[in-house]
Amino acid sequence: xxxxxxxxxxxxxxxxxxxxxxxxxxxxxxxxxxxxxxxxxxxxxxxxxxxxxxxxxxxxxxxxxxxxxxxxxxxxxxxxxxxxxxxxxxxxxxxxxxxxxxxxxxxxxxxxxxxxxxxxxxxxxxxxxxxxxxxxxxxxxxxxxxxxxxxxxxxxxxxxxxxxxxxxxxxxxxxxxxxxxxxxxxxxxxxxxxxxxxxxxxxxxxxxxxxxxxxxxxxxxxxxxxxxxxxxxxxxxxxxxxxxxxxxxxxxxxxxxxxxxxxxxxxxxxxxxxxxxxxxxxxxxxxxxxxxxxxxxxxxxxxxxxxxxxxxxxxxxxxxxxxxxxxxxxxxxxxxxxxxxxxxxxxx
Amino acid sequence: xxxxxxxxxxxxxxxxxxxxxxxxxxxxxxxxxxxxxxxxxxxxxxxxxxxxxxxxxxxxxxxxxxxxxxxxxxxxxxxxxxxxxxxxx
Numbered sequence: 538x539x540x541x542x543x544x545x546x547x548x549x550x551x552x553x554x555x556x557x558x559x560x561x562x563x564x565x566x567x568x569x570x571x572x573x574x575x576x577x578x579x580x581x582x583x584x585x586x587x588x589x590x591x592x593x594x595x596x597x598x599x600x601x602x603x604x605x606x607x608x609x610x611x612x613x614x615x616x617x618x619x620x621x622x623x624x625x626x627x628x629x630x631x632x633x634x635x636x637x638x639x640x641x642x643x644x645x646x647x648x649x650x651x652x653x654x655x656x657x658x659x660x661x662x663x664x665x666x667x668x669x670x671x672x673x674x675x676x677x678x679x680x681x682x683x684x685x686x687x688x689x690x691x692x693x694x695x696x697x698x699x700x701x702x703x704x705x706x707x708x709x710x711x712x713x714x715x716x717x718x719x720x721x722x723x724x725x726x727x728x729x730x731x732x733x734x735x736x737x738x739x740x741x742x743x744x745x746x747x748x749x750x751x752x753x754x755x756x757x758x759x760x761x762x763x764x765x766x767x768x769x770x771x772x773x774x775x776x777x778x779x780x781x782x783x784x785x786x787x788x789x790x791x792x793x794x795x796x797x798x799x800x801x802x803x804x805x806x807x808x809x810x811x812x813x814x815x816x817x818x819x820x821x822x823x824x825x826x827x828x829x830x831x832x833x834x835x836x837x838x839x840x841x842x843x844x845x846x847x848x849x850x851x852x853x854x855x856x857x858x859x860x861x862x863x864x865x866x867x868x869x870x871x872x873x874x875x876x877x878x879x880x881x882x883x884x885x
Numbered sequence: 886x887x888x889x890x891x892x893x894x895x896x897x898x899x900x901x902x903x904x905x906x907x908x909x910x911x912x913x914x915x916x917x918x919x920x921x922x923x924x925x926x927x928x929x930x931x932x933x934x935x936x937x938x939x940x941x942x943x944x945x946x947x948x949x950x951x952x953x954x955x956x957x958x959x960x961x962x963x964x965x966x967x968x969x970x971x972x973x974x
Binding site (some may be wrong): 668691715740774 | 894
């Protein structure tokens with residue numbers, strides 16, 4: 538039977554009937570604002586759950602574009618998106634609008650860094666982690682603790698994943714749990730260890746249900762542990778972390794020193810996990826003029842562009858350049874080399 | 886003897902094992918003995934005498950940092966877990 542047009546909750550009826558959510562919970566979801574940081578494997582599953590559940594305002598941030606090897610696990614993308622050279626945030630939002638046209642969804646194609654993170658999360662009730670690196674997670678953690686906003690951490694590799702719900706002042710924060718990120722080479726990457734789609738889906742689904750609880754005030758039902766799951770060997774563990782709060786001499790949540798927000802930590806040019814690629818972050822005050830730039834590059838290699846990105850292949854390197862000046866340079870893991878290439882072909 | 890659970894990424898440094906029976910009265914003694922048996926594993930866990938700051942150790946399901954750190958006593962049949970940071974996503 539078709540839904541009566543006067544009842545905006547009808548499309549959510551099956552979750553409204555779940556007693557712990559109910560109509561009040563649904564109304565809270567519809568009135569809520571969520572910033573999703575990263576829209577890859579974890580992020581697409583999170584965005585899918587939240588848009589369908591009726592989170593009223595969803596901001597989806599991602600710095601990357603879609604490649605064929607993403608399709609194995611990044612559930613909102615398809616082959617046409619790869620052919621169209623779409624940024625992940627843009628492609629995700631197009632799919633989500635066709636799934637739920639009644640909510641507000643905003644794509645943001647940018648690299649989250651210390652200069653923009655407070656603006657990107659400032660109006661959100663909740664921040665969700667769909668990132669693939671600790672640098673961005675520490676930035677999110679600093680911003681969340683500073684602004685007093687809850688966030689949910691998730692990470693996956695191979696067949697295993699972890700998630701933890703962070704409520705400022707009530708739970709330990711990410712830096713209480715992991716004081717510093719492992720240096721490159723000390724832990725496996727997506728390239729060396731691989732990752733299974735179902736492992737990502739399990740962790741992202743746990744993050745999503747925590748999001749629904751946080752947005753509807755079901756705080757008593759929140760996860761207070763570090764959850765670790767390995768879907769290959771069937772281990773499900775709940776590690777007790779609550780005792781870390783106050784016990785750890787945490788620079789972030791105890792001393793309120795926001796070292797990542799201040800920009801003193803991390804690099805602005807980074808190698809991308811398992812990709813033989815380097816991201817050069819060179820934000821410009823004015824958007825790049827792609828027409829002009831492609832004219833300049835045409836004699837030097839193969840160039841094509843759309844509204845979202847410019848692709849340029851030369852000397853065994855492939856540049857993907859975004860309007861804000863940021864570029865991903867494929868064909869090297871060497872940061873200095875990447876900076877040189879950027880200066881040579883894009884200009885500083 | 887207590888059992889040390891080795892996470893997937895470190896198993897190549899522990900002869901491929903996911904669990905290693907190790908003697909010791911404290912978490913520190915157990916990890917020292919484990920490191921003697923598997924020197925490349927020790928390098929991954931310790932920076933000098935200190936645990937690396939991105940490696941967490943749990944006794945059963947409790948983080949040793951709110952117990953007694955490396956001095957935390959370990960009983961027969963206890964389980965010590967090495968928990969790495971998981972970055973992907």
